[in-house]
Amino acid sequence: MPALRAEKICKSFKRLFQEKKVLFDISLSIERGEIFGILGPNGAGKTTLMSIFSTLIRPDGGSLEVLGRDALRDTHAIRERINISSGNPNFPWSLTVRENLRHSAMLYGLSGRSLHRSVEEAISAFELGPQSDAKFETLSTGQKQRVSLAKSILNRPQILFLDEPTSGLDPEMAMKTRDLIKKIYQEEEITVVLTTHYMPEAEELCDRIAFLREGRLVALGTPGELKRALQIGHRIFVEYDGEVDPLKLRIIPGVMEVKELSGRVEMVFDHSGRAVSSIIKAFEGADILDIGIEEPDLEDVFLELAR
């Protein structure tokens, strides 16, 4: 049974007399225990989809199953077992970090020792000890983000939704946050669904990725699958002097694309490791002046899909 299964989810928002459709027939399945990324440019519908998955808002159509329950009917039971950390989070400003976490824990029905333990563990996990008695309004953006992340683990959720978890954090804190996400994921054996703009983060954390563009699901798979599907392979360029038979280049195993310029050839391979020796053979009779390999990353996938 998957952690989450969505079928033809659609959503539109009405303002005055205008209706804007923001999600179109999104269907996907997230397996238990995976870290699933939802990527896409601004306005792609990531936060809306995350809000629907976390039952904060309801879709206009389609069906949604979370942890084996109908998320359009059994919302209350689902909310007991999931949690969310929002990007640019807000909490009541005049409550301290500890009071906000305590209040959130009470909203989840925690009481007595388990409430106290959950709050203190969350403070400790996200290194909020020094700020625990500071009012929320006095915290930096990064500290607010950590409060939100701390709040999201209070009820030991089975699915953790993280909307832009490192948004606004400096690189060091972003790295620490990613490590914490990995740590929680490993220790608690939960399913994590996250949105991010930061491609190296998605590549580092996510088992599978869904790409949204203008409210539509345009690609779904592992980072490797996406690169292969989009033919975004390793780029190898060779600068040479002499004559080269272009046909020899096109039959090199794994070649996906060959671009010839004067004195320079740019090729795309599904994997660079097997290609280099074949390339050198193909250039017999010419002098290789320079050779370089550029590994593809999700940034390339993102740029390709966001076009």
Next chain:
Amino acid sequence: MSWQGELHKVLSATYKNWIISKRNAFTLFELVFWPFIGLLSIGLLTRFLELGDDMVAFVLVGAIALSILQISQIDVAYILLFDLWSKSIKQTFVAPVRGYHLVLGAMLFGVIRGVAVFIVLAAASSHLFGFDFLAGGVATVIVFLAGTFLTAASIGMVVCISILLFGQRADVAAWTLSGIMMLVSGVYYPVSILPGPLQILSKSIPLTYLLEYYRSAYGYGDHQILLGIALALLYFMASLLILNLAIERARRTGMMLRLSE
């Protein structure tokens, strides 16, 4: 979910209102200063107009009721108002809480503050104007307060419903609804002097009956307290139902997200 869990969900709103109130210097004004100034002004006016004891009691009952109503209704409205002002509404509604958890928790704090206001005003009016607030007995006070708290909770819920339906600007309802109540339920005058249509409206408001009930102890005729309590209960249940529907609607329309932006 265990009963302790359910209880803590209810107490979450009490806890939040308590913490925010104790940090806010304005709370002291809400609890003591403004109610006391209101009572003092009205009491001095009765002195100036040389009203008899029964008329003084009539007016002071209204002044006390209005203060209790205002403080208790705002505590229920704070369920959304605090979250609205701090843009944190989605933190509450992504959690497994229902409307009644929030309303009962906030109402509990409203009752505590309302009782505190009653004690302050009753003591002040007794000391300054010789008003015997226990003329009808303790039971009369309890029934009167219970009805007022139910009515206040309904007004607070209407504020929340307005915000969920119409957005942030609807928070103005928090301060206008008790003003309308003051006008039509006969806080400072008998409803019989109101124009015809407003008299009809006053008959649909529980506070009208609650005031008549309390004032009957000071020789102001009959009362229909059972009708008043029944109306207060009916409005309370209806407001709770509509609040839940408004929460669901805000989830459908996306208002829940907009209120957090």
